[in-house]
Amino acid sequence: MSSVEPYDGSTARKKFGAGLKAFDEWASKARHKLTKGEMLRRASARVAGHLNYYAITDNATRCSNFVYRAAHILYKRLNRKSQRKAYNWDRFNQALNSIGWPRVRIPHRPESMSKGGGLLND
Template sequence: MRAKIIQCKEWLKINRYKSITEIMKSLSRSLKGYYNYYCITDNSITVNNFMDKVRSLLFKWMNRRSQRKSFNWDKFILFVRKFPLPKPSMKVSIYDLGKEISYIL
């Protein structure tokens, strides 16, 4: 998780001057891939923490696009409602996999 957060931070830092729609599309794609890989049983807390950290990094780097702050937190909430980030949902349950194997045997 730490490596992906560092990678996300560097990507946001480099690409902060692109258009907002481009940034949000790329970030959404990256988050969906992360969720598809890591959203398994008993990992929801870690994935939700990752989502919160990415959101705070987005707030930080969107505010560094100019010399003035672009967002306060209330304005940022409205921004995220307009350009929503995907929410994590469990993709695989390891408990269900055990049931499938017992049916096969």
């Protein structure tokens, strides 16, 4: 008997947590150096890069969770930029929509690559 569990296609818990931690550390350092708009654009690029790597067929839930948590981290860090609150949730969501905050899109596999239809199975 093997003690290895079958692969469910989701991001490993440690990598997921490490990715969020790295995003939080970046956001805490960047808030001192970048304007709000530039920080939003760069954060969007960082999240899009994460999705480009991890967004596969069975990983949509974990990826959408990453996008959600990254937005909350960014909201928290942007509101610590000055003595006054920079955003409320309505304005923050408008800002995210205006810069094109990434959404999880899972690319479809070609029919030849789907289960049972590979070149070796013909």
